[in-house]
Amino acid sequence: MAQDLPLNKENILDAAEQVLRRYGPDKTSVVDVARVLQVSHGTLYRHFASKSALREAVTERWLERSITAPLETIANQAGGSSSGRLRLWLETLIRSKRTYSVDDSEMFAMYAAVTLEAVEMITVHVDRLIQQVAQIVEEGIKSKEFKSGSSSEGVAKAIFIATSRFHHPSHAYEWVEEKTNEEFDAVFNLILSGITKSS
Amino acid sequence: MAQDLPLNKENILDAAEQVLRRYGPDKTSVVDVARVLQVSHGTLYRHFASKSALREAVTERWLERSITAPLETIANQAGGSSSGRLRLWLETLIRSKRTYSVDDSEMFAMYAAVTLEAVEMITVHVDRLIQQVAQIVEEGIKSKEFKSGSSSEGVAKAIFIATSRFHHPSHAYEWVEEKTNEEFDAVFNLILSGITKSS
Incomplete structure (x- = not known):
């Protein structure tokens, strides 16, 4: 389902917020968020560098x-x-x-x-x-x-x-x-x- | 030298402050302070329980x-x-x-x-x-x-x-x-x- 969404800032932030709430800020990485969005982490790093x-x-x-x-x-x-x-x-x-x-x-x-x-x-x-x-x-x-x-x-x-x-x-x-x-x-x-x- | 001092609250606090400054609050234990004062930690625990x-x-x-x-x-x-x-x-x-x-x-x-x-x-x-x-x-x-x-x-x-x-x-x-x-x-x-x- 996730891969059907266009990858805009709002979608990324929705996914990031969801992951951050689940794992906490210290344990959440850009890679975790990429996984939820089913995109490569390279793609996500283009939107958020760190x-x-x-x-x-x-x-x-x-x-x-x-x-x-x-x-x-x-x-x-x-x-x-x-x-x-x-x-x-x-x-x-x-x-x-x-x-x-x-x-x-x-x-x-x-x-x-x-x-x-x-x-x-x-x-x-x-x-x-x-x-x-x-x-x-x-x-x-x-x-x-x-x-x-x-x-x-x-x-x-x-x-x-x-x-x-x-x-x-x-x-x-x-x-x-x-x-x-x-x-x-x-x-x-x-x-x-x-x-x-x-x- | 230290053992010649009477063991009053001021002496203990002087030693404790010295040890805390040296090792930092996280790493300083009652035992470290007892060592500086050359008393048993049992003696020191009678003055400060933790x-x-x-x-x-x-x-x-x-x-x-x-x-x-x-x-x-x-x-x-x-x-x-x-x-x-x-x-x-x-x-x-x-x-x-x-x-x-x-x-x-x-x-x-x-x-x-x-x-x-x-x-x-x-x-x-x-x-x-x-x-x-x-x-x-x-x-x-x-x-x-x-x-x-x-x-x-x-x-x-x-x-x-x-x-x-x-x-x-x-x-x-x-x-x-x-x-x-x-x-x-x-x-x-x-x-x-x-x-x-x-x-």
């Missing part, structure tokens, strides 16, 4: 589908307060990461490993998320809910970094603790009193 | 000496602005961590590993640091430089967590980047506008 390129591409697609796209919908929402939207955006990011770290632990572990290696891809991913936050901040400045003065992108970056404890994969081992929600409240309130216009 | 207890105790002493004590001096300083003292305290914490991660990389690697395991000891360490920040915040509230209203300890905890990116050992791999200073500026300004009284 095991790490394959892992990076699978993680990139997973991040786009699981994290970036759903958050984009929130950033684009109209109506409601900007602080409410900012909180929803952050809570959705944090809840997604926490859920995937448990329910999709193979992909999450691979993402955590790739974060330490594929600096360029992760930087692009993080920049897209910061752009979404900047959009929310920008709206808040326009509606005079948030203070003007600093660049919305600079503020968005600071907000993203200041909440690392709750969404950066290196902190995943700390997310199980009950007090995490309380700690997020404290950090969110600190951020909010930093950006909200005092009336 | 390899991990030994690592934890060495890390605890190292954190106290290298991080907590110097920061306490800053927290206790009188005079100057509270925002200035807060910034100095955070910058000293961040610079120390960054320096040790390079210049004392064996101890730093052990500390990073222990952070994932010795939750209790690390919690006590972090709580002491947060108390120091709370003291600085408290002074700032008293002098009317900082807003009153929230508990100084809650604010201190939020500040500590919001700066994790710059001092939590899991982020050490990101500290080499040049942009870290700029990012700290952005986060510190966000924090400061959250706590400073608008005049």
